[in-house]
Amino acid sequence: MPEAVVVEASQLANLLAALQARKYRVIGPTVRDGAIIYDDLTTVSDLPVGWTDEQEAGEYRLRRRDDGAYFGYAVGPYAWKRFLHPSPFTLWRARRTPDGVIVELTDAEPSRFAFLGVRPCDLAAIGILDRVLRDGPYVDPSYRDRRDHVFIVTVQCANFSPSTCFCVSMGTGPRAENGFDLALTELLDPGSHRFLVEIGSERGAEILRELAHRPASASDWETATRLVHKTAARMGRQLEVRGLPEALLANLEHHRWDHVAARCLTCGNCTMVCPTCFCFSVEDRSDLTGSVIERVRTADVCFTTAFTYTAGKSLRQSARSRYRQWLTHKLATWVTQFGTFGCVGCGRCITWCPVGIDITEEAAAISGLTRKDERP
Amino acid sequence: MVKAAITTPAATNPFIPFPFVVMSRRRETRDTVTLRLRPLRNVRLLAQPGQFMMLSVIGVGEVPISVSGLPRRPGELEHTIRAVGSVTRHLVALRPGDYIGVRGPFGTSWPLQLAHGQDVLLIAGGLGFAPLRSALLSILRERWRYRQVIALYGARSPTDLLYRRDLSRWQQRPDLVLRMTVDHPDQYWRGQVGVVPNLIRQVAAFFEPANTIAMICGPEIMMRFTIRELQKHGVPDEHIFLSLERNMQCAIGLCGHCQLGPFFLCKDGPVLPYSRLAPFSDIREF
Numbered sequence: 001m002p003e004a005v006v007v008e009a010s011q012l013a014n015l016l017a018a019l020q021a022r023k024y025r026v027i028g029p030t031v032r033d034g035a036i037i038y039d040d041l042t043t044v045s046d047l048p049v050g051w052t053d054e055q056e057a058g059e060y061r062l063r064r065r066d067d068g069a070y071f072g073y074a075v076g077p078y079a080w081k082r083f084l085h086p087s088p089f090t091l092w093r094a095r096r097t098p099d100g101v102i103v104e105l106t107d108a109e110p111s112r113f114a115f116l117g118v119r120p121c122d123l124a125a126i127g128i129l130d131r132v133l134r135d136g137p138y139v140d141p142s143y144r145d146r147r148d149h150v151f152i153v154t155v156q157c158a159n160f161s162p163s164t165c166f167c168v169s170m171g172t173g174p175r176a177e178n179g180f181d182l183a184l185t186e187l188l189d190p191g192s193h194r195f196l197v198e199i200g201s202e203r204g205a206e207i208l209r210e211l212a213h214r215p216a217s218a219s220d221w222e223t224a225t226r227l228v229h230k231t232a233a234r235m236g237r238q239l240e241v242r243g244l245p246e247a248l249l250a251n252l253e254h255h256r257w258d259h260v261a262a263r264c265l266t267c268g269n270c271t272m273v274c275p276t277c278f279c280f281s282v283e284d285r286s287d288l289t290g291s292v293i294e295r296v297r298t299a300d301v302c303f304t305t306a307f308t309y310t311a312g313k314s315l316r317q318s319a320r321s322r323y324r325q326w327l328t329h330k331l332a333t334w335v336t337q338f339g340t341f342g343c344v345g346c347g348r349c350i351t352w353c354p355v356g357i358d359i360t361e362e363a364a365a366i367s368g369l370t371r372k373d374e375r376p
Numbered sequence: 377m378v379k380a381a382i383t384t385p386a387a388t389n390p391f392i393p394f395p396f397v398v399m400s401r402r403r404e405t406r407d408t409v410t411l412r413l414r415p416l417r418n419v420r421l422l423a424q425p426g427q428f429m430m431l432s433v434i435g436v437g438e439v440p441i442s443v444s445g446l447p448r449r450p451g452e453l454e455h456t457i458r459a460v461g462s463v464t465r466h467l468v469a470l471r472p473g474d475y476i477g478v479r480g481p482f483g484t485s486w487p488l489q490l491a492h493g494q495d496v497l498l499i500a501g502g503l504g505f506a507p508l509r510s511a512l513l514s515i516l517r518e519r520w521r522y523r524q525v526i527a528l529y530g531a532r533s534p535t536d537l538l539y540r541r542d543l544s545r546w547q548q549r550p551d552l553v554l555r556m557t558v559d560h561p562d563q564y565w566r567g568q569v570g571v572v573p574n575l576i577r578q579v580a581a582f583f584e585p586a587n588t589i590a591m592i593c594g595p596e597i598m599m600r601f602t603i604r605e606l607q608k609h610g611v612p613d614e615h616i617f618l619s620l621e622r623n624m625q626c627a628i629g630l631c632g633h634c635q636l637g638p639f640f641l642c643k644d645g646p647v648l649p650y651s652r653l654a655p656f657s658d659i660r661e662f
Contacts, residue, residue: 091391094434100381101434101475105389137643138628141389249637252659279632282391282625286435293435295391300625300632307633310623312460321661329635336638 003205005213006220009186009193012070013044015153018210019114024151027083028116029076034062036076038083041116048073055161055347058356068193071117071186074161075346079275080122081129083113084146087280087299091142094293106294107142114151121165121344123154123179124172125275131338132278151203154180158227164347166237166360172344174231182208185224196224239360240369241341245332247367252324256365261320263355268301270349270359271326276342279307302326331363381416382434382475390628393432393477394419396453398470404538408458408503409468410444413478420451421478424485425510426619426647429453430627432477433466440624441467442507442646443481446514453478456506456538482627484647486511487617491589495524495582497611499602501572501594505529505538507619507646508593512546519551524582526553530572530598533560553582572598573605585610591647593619600657603650613651620646620653637662 007015019026028041031048041047053073054061065072094103118126126147133143157167157174167173176183181204185196196216199205271277281300286293300307303322308315316322334342343359350358364370382395395416402410415421423429428442439461445454459468470476488511496515500508508527515525527546531537537556546554555575557568568575572594588611592599599618606616620641622634627642634641637656639648656662 092385092389094382100383103382103384103392103434103477105385105392133630136629138390138630140630249655252656252662278630280625280630281633282438282631284435284437290435295438302632308623310621315622316661318661324662325635328637333635333638337640 004196004198004216005208006216007195007197007211007213009195011211014211016041016044018207019151023112024114025111026114026116035060036073038078038080052159055164055351057350057358058353060351067188069186069188071155072159074159074165075119075348077273077348077352079273080115080118080126081275084129085133085143085278087297089142089297091295091297096291110142110145112149113146116153118152118154120154120157120173120176121167121346122275123176124344127179128276128340128342129278131340152180154183156183156185156228157231158186160231160235161347162234162236164237164350165235166239166345166347168232168235169239169241170341170343170345175228185227187223196220237360239363244363244367244369245335247369248328248332251366254366256362257320257324260357260362261318261323263357264319264323265354266303266319266322267354268303269352269354271301271303273348273352275344275346327359327362382477393479394421396476396478398472398474400472401470404456405536408456408538410454410456411470413453415451421480423453423481425488425514426485426507427481427483428646429478429480431455431467433463434477436466437463439463440627444506444509446510458503479627482642483645486591486647487589488514492521493523495584495588496522497583497588497590498527499572499590499592500529501598502531504593508591509539511591526579526582528555528572528575530557533558534562534565553579555579573601576605576609580609588615590616613654614649616650617647618650618653620648
């Protein structure tokens with residue numbers, strides 16, 4: 001067992017204050033536009049107290065809970081990449097002056113973030129982005145500068161979306177073992193609202209010292225463990241990942257690609273909500289006089305024909321080829337490229353697909369790998 | 377057009393281009409020019425044949441362009457550019473003394489060392505001759521390292537041929553087999569008519585398939601049939617090297633556009649052996 005303590009729920013305000021006192025820009029779940037949105041937190045009351053989400057393929061709805069849970073939802077449409085890999089982002093700015101064009105970097109002091117409420121699946125997603133944007137032969141400096149300072153408060157998953165989550169299959173949840181500074185498990189019993197807090201770093205331990213806490217007892221651990229086990233046991237959606245990359249690449253001309261392409265709107269919603277989709281485009285923008293020019297990076301989506309536009313034509317003109325690119329990248333070629341799947345099983349792409357396309361269903365049909373016992 | 381000098385920050389950031397000045401501009405065809413570039417500061421971006429640079433027209437954008445020549449002085453660059461989109465239209469309009477931004481070099485290079493002691497087949501279609509020209513120049517500079525050197529080049533019409541001065545010089549060389557073909561001859565054309573793969577049959581006597589390194593760059597369809605022809609002659613897949621082109625926005629494997637299956641063509645390519653590409657080569661739109 002990692003080192004852990006128990007704090008009362010009321011201590012959450014002190015956690016927030018301790019982070020703010022260290023000049024972190026604290027980002028966490030808030031309720032906006034009928035969804036759980038990661039945004040700046042000022043006070044604990046910004047958190048989605050007493051809210052939960054109901055998700056199905058193509059459906060998302062907030063509902064009131066009958067308790068005061070702070071983290072009683074699964075995941076919303078936002079992912080943490082919005083802050084670590086922002087879009088649009090100015091790579092550099094150039095000014096035309098009488099002495100010539102002067103190019104300047106613009107990202108001198110990136111925000112120091114503290115993320116409060118990072119689900120284990122989303123923590124795994126950050127780990128995947130690390131491999132793509134920070135730990136390879138080429139480093140994205142804007143990602144590294146944000147990532148290296150971020151303080152992470154994970155919330156172990158006692159709440160999940162039974163019909164869209166599949167982190168257990170991907171090995172990314174419902175419990176995070178490391179990669180966080182602090183990890184909370186929200187324990188809500190009648191008459192008692194507290195958090196089991198696991199300490200993942202020295203920074204985390206230091207913050208925790210400012211919170212009233214007591215050592216975690218065996219029964220606290222038992223309650224916390226039971227919650228996470230229950231999540232794992234009740235997760236209905238599954239994806240067979242053993243042999244999946246090979247099986248998908250062996251079926252690049254499977255008729256199912258036509259079948260899914262007939263439904264896919266190529267809107268790219270799945271890539272925008274995906275916590276690991278990292279692709280971007282670069283363009284120059286200038287003011288009206290052309291004297292100030294910015295080279296700007298914006299998130300891009302492999303579902304557009306423009307994405308593969310090369311020397312006068314798009315290489316992936318059919319919806320079939322673009323959906324195939326997305327799915328095989330997530331579940332096959334990503335493994336070759338980065339030694340991990342590009343999917344953490346958060347289920348966002350299923351929920352936010354306007355026509356409810358289910359990545360696990362398509363991958364199973366195309367790979368021919370059957371899922372184990374399927375639960376309703 | 378950038379007429380004034382470019383100043384860039386000293387900080388190392390992979391997205392910041394280095395300022396270069398256009399030394400000369402040679403018109404190749406109606407829409408294609410070759411630019412020689414010199415760094416403004418004392419930077420040396422030393423590219424190998426087959427590698428590419430990102431060329432920036434500040435305010436318009438950035439494009440990947442392979443090196444098409446060898447530097448006369450260290451640090452110089454030579455690029456052949458066809459006006460296709462907005463950035464390349466600006467690039468071909470540059471004049472000596474104009475400034476541009478350059479990042480690089482990026483990607484893999486032609487397997488010149490592997491070709492030492494081997495027969496070498498360079499096979500180009502259209503603008504695909506640009507990346508192969510730097511390989512050919514490098515080979516001819518150290519001609520003694522290679523056995524037979526054969527260059528095959530196809531273009532749409534005689535007026536679409538690049539590097540015509542080079543071609544007429546190369547045709548005089550006894551140590552180079554050069555064959556050209558066009559799809560649409562004019563009344564003065566005395567070379568072959570037809571597609572590039574046909575030329576392979578004509579030079580089959582000159583190379584020993586098992587000891588041949590082939591380097592190919594051209595339109596996809598041309599490369600497809602060229603590979604098939606080489607295979608028929610018995611050139612092994614791992615000796616057939618292709619230079620591939622895809623949309624590239626970052627050149628450092630971060631933007632995702634240039635993916636071909638498991639490869640990021642900007643860092644794993646653009647030059648790859650066919651043996652690694654074969655599993656995906658017949659998958660349409662992959």
